[in-house]
Amino acid sequence: MPPPALTLAPDWVEENTTELALTNATNTIREVPVRASEPWLRRLFAFIGPGYLVAVGYMDPGNWATDLAGGSAYGYKLLWIVMASSFMAMVLQILSAKLGIVAGMDLAQLCRKHSSPRSTICQWLLCEVAICACDIAEVIGTAIALKLLFNIPLAWGVALTVLDVLVILWLQKCGFRYLEAFVISLLSLVFICFSINLLLSQPAWTNVFSGFIPTSETVTNPGMLYLAIGIIGATVMPHNLYLHSSTVQTRKFAKTSRGKREAITFATVDIVIALCLALFVNAAILITSAAVFHAHGQHGIAELQDAYRLIGPLTGSTIASFLFALALLASGQSSSVTATMAGQIIMEGYVNLKMSPWARRLITRSLAIIPALFVTLICGEAGIGKLLLFSQVVLSLQLPFAMAPLIRFTSNKNIMGEFTNSRGMVVLAWITMVIIVCLNVILIWKALF
Template structure:
């Protein structure tokens, strides 16, 4: 095991308890050139990429079950909830990019440089649990897709998905742009699959448009409210905030106020566009479920059931195949970014560096071992329970990432001239409080059996 303690460079700590750490993801930090004298679109192209790595976390297999349940039970009504949760995500990811570019710290490093050692260590443990839980959902989702497509037993599918560690290492050695290209390609495949699903399912577009308008019945109907809270509470992935604050620093920008301001602008555009594509995918899952199942009076919450019913109900076997292909691409895409998030969190909180292959192997084993044990003992039903448990753990940890992020980006001493505008700061605190309340409600409901 290669462990090296990073030497702290001598810099003015400003509003931080500790001096600035070494660069986040040092092997790729500032590795991608940005043209100095170029037009708007050429510069934007240079910044395109990190937002898409973040966006895949918003369409991972852990979100599919809530979207399927919402569509099959309540038609298009909960589309407004998906829209609201996506707008929250756009705001929080913009803050993460702003933090990374303005301070040169990712969120994990910022927490370490602000909080005491015990608090920072506790935040690290919680974040590692969240990453493992998210990784677990992605591994199981990909394994389910492999079984649906090729009949591969779940336990073998879980083991097979671990090979993405090798893929990430190979791509990162060739340059970070190759990882971005792989993620964007898989995301394009997911979008293509759901465009075709929309064509097959022929949804009522007037009803779809109405679904994006919030309804009072979402609050007054307890069953609808609970699924709505599930969509809202599980949409923002905590590891994405750590990930985004790091990978925006892969661009080699001018270390001036003007250069940082420009980088924040383009990074925000990149993440906003990417998250709007994630909105399409999540909305498409719910629309597909509403068009195929709600109209027929069938309630579907499990991915396997949706796969088996789609072909017969839409009159084409291609619908089921495309659904499973999209699920496989979603699971594999999410695991690629999850391994990077694991590296960022360990290095940022602990200020130590492990060999990349070892860090990613540890991340994989934490997810794979419980999945293999539970599936081996309980079979497919155990895999579904694990998916639910992973979302509960994510909900529990989310506020421990959101609140520090909002706190740091609202602090002028830490951010200087790049502090969040007052309107953004107020809105961010409102979102942070809403997310915390929703997740508390979800946890109480989950543990009380309601």
């Protein structure tokens, strides 16, 4: 028998009781009303939000290094990989939203319901490791941004990141819509910063458009293939699949077949728009890197600090460096918010172990700060870069344990009923998973050996 602290609660969520007052990291379930009497556009607006919380994970500091390296080394040639990875992410996130809407349970809750107690505990612990790894990336990104903007030493910057617990706590009290607005505001800041930097970099637009066309060179060139694998591998975040299946449940819609179908449509529009924004930001990072670094013979730029130091002089505008660091800070903070929410959802879904948001955040952030602070003090900036890479490897290892159950549950007629995945969607989803997992295995092998 497992220890009392980890005793699994009974399956308290049944199809007829999902409207009960269940609470988790997304605040109160069914908090945002979607009234059938309102115009279509207003109902769509009511659904806008969860997709942006998810999009944060697709442009966090962990993604920046691969985009910078791809642009500086090979110009615009890897843009089609950025686009392909975004489409893969859309497929998985649409399935995640559909699961939450139809089943009335998030991915973690369903994994617990359909797994043995021992398997549930193992899955939960793996997820917790992934959450801590994700948090390490946010800690490192935020600390680097603070150093670039305010010349705060990396060690102090790492320690200061614990203060965002106060921001999380305040947002949780204000309500879920306020939290969504905060994240969307940060994402808008990232979007604006890179839009300006994109214009300042003056890319060769003909080459930019040709970069979105797939080429065989990506496969035949070993160096290009390695970076392509890194871009795809750093894109899909496992915790986003848990997060999205929960956050869509904050919308109060009609539980009829028609209501669920409309909710799936609105959620799909939300995630497609949000991930198109993430696609723009990632593409803008790569394009800026290609136009500024590759065009000037700087083919080895992969570190965030190097990009900051060079982007201003090479563009002829000091504001470019400032905007780069500001976007990095906004990216780190927004990712920090969603990682906390995902951690709470995973903990409550797998073991029904409830914990206040500030306590959860403090524990998770402490587990991220300790290794980051140790590496910073011992190894300096070089060690921080390696720790960032290691965190992405850990996240990659968790991916199959999130993707496989998601595809399996959404293809199960007993769970999804008339909304079960079509044969074409099942094939597309499994192909997407196999590609991502295989590429991550190659990436991990190359990173370790």
